[in-house]
Amino acid sequence: MTTLTFIGAGNMATSIIGGLIEQGYDANLITACDPQTQSLSQIQTTFAINTSTDNIAACKACDVIILxxxxxILKTVVLALKPALEQRQELPLIISIAAGISAQQIQQWLEKPIAIVRCMPNTPSLVQKGASGLYANAETNQQQKDIAQTLLQAVGYTTWVDDEALIDAVTAVSGSGPAYFFLFMEAMIEAGIKQGLDQESATKLTLQTALGAATLAQASDVSVDELRRRVTSAGGTTEQAIKHFEQSGLREIVEGAMLDCAERSKAMAKEFN
Ligand SMILES: NC(=O)c1ccc[n+]([C@@H]2O[C@H](COP(=O)([O-])OP(=O)(O)OC[C@H]3O[C@@H](n4cnc5c(N)ncnc54)[C@H](OP(=O)(O)O)[C@@H]3O)[C@@H](O)[C@H]2O)c1
Incomplete structure (x- = not known):
């Protein structure tokens, strides 16, 4: 009977709510807040949850607040909630999915020790194929960690990190990761078209190949590098392509891109705090 208040009813909130409802979570226990009455009425019609344009009223008694x-705009939102939280006997668990803002920063805005779980989800959460990294501050108890995990598991895979700094690495791998694969798919589609395929065939072959490779890798009990070796027969076609990637420094490019991503995540924390 854990009551949940979502502050912000956009893409990520909608996908988490959708996942929870699909798993049988009681719609009466969920409230979504947003200034947009249009988004609220859509989410209300789809999931039959409670909605409100009043963040403060919706946070007066709930067990969990999902930012x-x-x-x-997180700072403004959190500062506005502060008086409502100060009046509460029992503090709620705060779950933040906002990129770049640390749990410690949210605690400083609220000026009191409070249980905070910081999550980094990704866009495939929209189709319940998300991957999220979670970090809990010292004030969070096991029951609260379980609640956070249930929420994020509703939209995909979850893993915990012990050190909040590792959320930057999670951002570099899975938070931004979908865009890397989209870029790679874009490049494959364009190259396929240049070799004579029509747009539709090049797109469908690329997407199905990406899906097939990820599904095979997940189902397999061997590592991805072993799977790659198994497709790469000596003197064959794949070997030529892999050689080209390796000689062009693909691994270094990926490593550099992910370092830049993690650095940006750290810099954002400074910008928004
Ligand atoms: N999408 C991703 O891939 C992804 C991945 C990881 C983490 N995240 C994080 O998830 C968070 C939400 O992202 P999103 O993609 O769901 O964004 P979004 O679709 O823009 O949703 C945010 C919602 O919050 C509403 N809002 C604005 N001010 C508000 C207020 N004062 N009180 C309540 N609601 C308010 C917005 O309304 P308006 O449109 O009127 O402003 C919007 O409907 C972000 O912090 C992002 O960093 C996203």
Whole structure:
């Protein structure tokens, strides 16, 4: 009977709510807040949850507050909630999915020790194929960690990190990761078209190959490098392509891109705090 209040009813909140409802979570226990009455009425019609344009009223008695607004406005949103939280006997668990803002920063805004779980989900959460990294601050108890895990598991895979700094690495791997694969798919589609395939065939072959490779890798009990070796017969076609990637420094490019991503995540924390 854990009551949940989502602050922000955009893409990520909607996907988490959708996942929870699909798993049988009681819609009466969920409230979504947003200034957009249009988004609220859509989410209300789809999931039959409670909705409100009043963040403060919706946070007066709930067990969990999920901060699902853009990082740029998180400080304003949290500061506005502070008086309501100060009046509460028992503090709620705060779950933040905002990129770049640390649990410690949210605690400083609230000026009191409070259980905070910081999560980094990704966009495939929209189709319940997400991957999220979670970090709990010292004030969070096991029951609260379980609640956070249930929420994020509703939209995919979850893993915990003990050190909040590792959320930057999670951002570099899975938070931004979908875009890397989209870029690679874009490049494959364009190259396929240049070799004479029509747009539709090049797109469908690429997407199905990406899906097939990920599904095979997940189902397999061997590592991805072993799977790659098994497709790469000596003197064959794949070997030529792999050689080209390796000689062009693909691994270094990926490593550099992910370092830049993690650095940006750290810099964002400074910008928005
Ligand atoms: N999408 C991703 O891939 C992804 C991945 C990891 C983490 N995240 C994080 O998830 C968070 C939400 O992202 P999103 O993609 O769901 O964004 P979104 O679709 O823009 O949703 C945010 C919602 O919050 C609403 N909002 C604005 N001010 C508010 C206020 N004062 N009180 C309540 N709601 C308010 C927005 O309304 P308006 O449109 O009117 O402003 C919007 O409907 C972000 O912090 C982002 O960093 C996203």
């Amino acid at each position: 699902a607004v853009k990082p740029q």
